[in-house]
Amino acid sequence: xxxxxxxxxxxxxxxxxxxxxxxxxxxxxxxxxxxxxxxxxxxxxxxxxxxxxxxxxxxxxxxxxxxxxxxxxxxxxxxxxxxxxxxxxxxxxxxxxxxxxxxxxxxxxxxxxxxxxxxxxx
Numbered sequence: 001x002x003x004x005x006x007x008x009x010x011x012x013x014x015x016x017x018x019x020x021x022x023x024x025x026x027x028x029x030x031x032x033x034x035x036x037x038x039x040x041x042x043x044x045x046x047x048x049x050x051x052x053x054x055x056x057x058x059x060x061x062x063x064x065x066x067x068x069x070x071x072x073x074x075x076x077x078x079x080x081x082x083x084x085x086x087x088x089x090x091x092x093x094x095x096x097x098x099x100x101x102x103x104x105x106x107x108x109x110x111x112x113x114x115x116x117x118x119x120x121x122x
Contacts, residue, residue, distance in 0.1 A: 105115070 009020075
């Protein structure tokens, strides 16, 4: 890069060949504004951040509520199912006892009609 800079300085010299007319920047701003077309000012309204974030916050709250509700429902249901089954089996275990005939009938998969048919044939 130093080589190119030396070449440019040797070729063109150090003088600044670019010139601006005298007083050009004195009235530059007023001249530029006068050349612009007249337009009505445009008002850009920004929505507040809370208004943008409100649907996201509501969705997150509903999701948390649903997860919490399902968790409570499932934990409560699992405890009650076990207790109800145990209490029903304890209630009925005193009334009915499982006998050998019941085991044979369960194994043979016989219903009342089959048992009556077997009794009639004897």
